[in-house]
Amino acid sequence: MESYHSVAVIGAGLAGLYAARLLKEKFPDVVVLEAQNRIGGRVKQVHGMAPWPIEAGPEFVHGRNSVLVKLAETHMGVTFSEKEWPDWWYFGKEVGGQGLINDEQVDDEVDKVHDLFGDCEDEEVPPPGRDVSAAEWMARKGCTPRQVAVADACYANDFGCSLRQLGLREMIHENKKWDSGETYLLMDRSMGHIVTHLAEGADIRTNWVVASINYASAAGGGVTIQAEDGRVVRCKACLVTVALPVLQKGMIAFNPSLPAPKAAAISRIRMGNAVKVIMGFSRRFWAKDMYDVVCPGAFVPEFWMLQHTVTNPGAGTPNCVVGFLAGERADAICRMDPEDVKRRFLSQLDEVFATPGDARPASSSLVQCQIVDWSQEKFVGGAYTYPTLGAEAGDRAALAAPVAGKLFFAGEATNEDCNPCMQGAMDTAARAATQITAVLSGGAAAAAPRSRL
Numbered sequence: 154m155e156s157y158h159s160v161a162v163i164g165a166g167l168a169g170l171y172a173a174r175l176l177k178e179k180f181p182d183v184v185v186l187e188a189q190n191r192i193g194g195r196v197k198q199v200h201g202m203a204p205w206p207i208e209a210g211p212e213f214v215h216g217r218n219s220v221l222v223k224l225a226e227t228h229m230g231v232t233f234s235e236k237e238w239p240d241w242w243y244f245g246k247e248v249g250g251q252g253l254i255n256d257e258q259v260d261d262e263v264d265k266v267h268d269l270f271g272d273c274e275d276e277e278v279p280p281p282g283r284d285v286s287a288a289e290w291m292a293r294k295g296c297t298p299r300q301v302a303v304a305d306a307c308y309a310n311d312f313g314c315s316l317r318q319l320g321l322r323e324m325i326h327e328n329k330k331w332d333s334g335e336t337y338l339l340m341d342r343s344m345g346h347i348v349t350h351l352a353e354g355a356d357i358r359t360n361w362v363v364a365s366i367n368y369a370s371a372a373g374g375g376v377t378i379q380a381e382d383g384r385v386v387r388c389k390a391c392l393v394t395v396a397l398p399v400l401q402k403g404m405i406a407f408n409p410s411l412p413a414p415k416a417a418a419i420s421r422i423r424m425g426n427a428v429k430v431i432m433g434f435s436r437r438f439w440a441k442d443m444y445d446v447v448c449p450g451a452f453v454p455e456f457w458m459l460q461h462t463v464t465n466p467g468a469g470t471p472n473c474v475v476g477f478l479a480g481e482r483a484d485a486i487c488r489m490d491p492e493d494v495k496r497r498f499l500s501q502l503d504e505v506f507a508t509p510g511d512a513r514p515a516s517s518s519l520v521q522c523q524i525v526d527w528s529q530e531k532f533v534g535g536a537y538t539y540p541t542l543g544a545e546a547g548d549r550a551a552l553a554a555p556v557a558g559k560l561f562f563a564g565e566a567t568n569e570d571c572n573p574c575m576q577g578a579m580d581t582a583a584r585a586a587t588q589i590t591a592v593l594s595g596g597a598a599a600a601a602p603r604s605r606l
């Protein structure tokens with residue numbers, strides 16, 4: 154079975170869906186080929202644990218100045234609530250023993266870490282081939298073990314890695330280029346609504362696992378895309394939006410092979426894993442307005458409690474806590490027995506929330522536990538790319554660069570500003586849509602402006 158299209162987009166994550174939406178006006182026959190039996194990619198929910206969908210993937214919108222916020226507010230009537238991040242800290246005995254304190258009560262050591270990471274753009278960029286990890290950088294700055302623990306739990310975990318994996322060169326670049334703003338926003342509904350909105354009216358073929366892409370001139374001037382089951386799509390322009398591990402593992406065969414600079418970038422940039430440990434409790438044992446707790450040196454470095462509008466009355470419990478571990482911590486937890494993970498997170502929550510009359514508030518009220526391990530998602534293979542130790546200047550641009558005027562690349566890893574957020578993925582879609590439109594309209598693959606609705 155064969156079909157012919159002006160543009161074929163591979164992957165129905167935010168980048169693929171947004172690109173298809175932008176391209177559809179000029180190229181109504183644009184088709185989206187998605188390997189899974191669902192759309193959304195990393196935007197995915199866990200249903201049934203709470204009376205609303207719990208986000209297994211992204212759930213916070215980082216900054217107000219973004220294409221995502223504009224789309225959601227203007228076209229979907231979404232409202233956002235603003236949160237402080239982090240709003241609470243828990244310091245166990247090994248890291249000062251202050252216990253549970255709010256962000257206004259933290260000491261100078263925490264402030265020093267915020268200053269260090271917040272102002273890292275003032276640091277000298279490491280020369281080519283001599284990148285430095287954030288761990289080494291902090292050691293050179295004379296940081297204390299407690300400051301290192303704060304940075305690891307607060308910054309590295311959020312970047313999706315550990316301090317040893319976090320590269321100074323890309324971190325400085327990310328810091329300089331970040332222009333979304335510093336607010337933490339929560340949507341009034343599930344992220345799934347963004348996916349549904351972007352997919353409206355699109356020609357999306359699910360269960361379409363792309364196995365090979367032939368863009369050799371001999372293939373009739375266009376691109377031939379073949380599925381695992383033999384189906385074929387031919388097109389003038391092909392936009393690849395798959396997650397980086399799909400390219401790293403060679404899950405799609407390119408003919409001819411991808412150019413050397415792109416292949417080198419694919420091998421250097423890294424995506425870390427992330428694990429969410431989601432627990433539902435029969436009662437709320439934390440303060441009603443408490444939202445996020447960072448726990449330096451603890452088993453789970455960060456957890457949060459979210460309350461959403463009930464959309465599925467009667468399902469699960471509204472008292473849910475989400476633990477978030479990324480990078481090496483996520484790798485380690487995936488090697489553990491899930492019962493051990495559950496036991497250790499419960500005892501951490503017991504320690505944080507124990508009162509004189511209630512020593513085990515979490516253990517005594519657990520209803521359900523689910524562990525979401527993103528390394529097990531065959532067509533994603535991790536969480537998001539992080540500022541990678543050893544990635545070179547120009548790697549992200551090489552990853553994003555069009556090939557032979559007919560193969561285009563988008564998706565969070567291709568964001569030259571090193572922005573792995575949802576809006577970062579959508580910005581790359583806008584850039585690729587502009588490049589494709591220019592080429593198919595007879596122009597060159599031009600540099601594109603940042604997306605703005």
Ligand SMILES: Cc1cc2nc3c(=O)[nH]c(=O)nc-3n(C[C@H](O)[C@H](O)[C@H](O)COP(=O)(O)OP(=O)(O)OC[C@H]3O[C@@H](n4cnc5c(N)ncnc54)[C@H](O)[C@@H]3O)c2cc1C
Pocket residue numbers: 163164165166167168169186187188189192193194195196209210211212213214215361362363364394395396399404405427428429527532533535536537563564565566573574575576577578
């Ligand atoms: C646990 C977690 C927490 C996160 N938290 C946040 C957050 O709070 N805020 C935020 O802004 N961002 C967050 N992110 C990052 C955000 O989810 C991503 O930046 C964004 O969703 C990436 O979109 P994408 O389209 O680039 O990639 P993807 O969503 O990975 O889409 C790529 C698509 O390609 C498909 N595909 C792969 N291989 C093939 C193939 N061979 N053939 C056909 N299709 C294929 C995949 O199935 C997938 O649907 C988080 C991510 C995770 C995993």
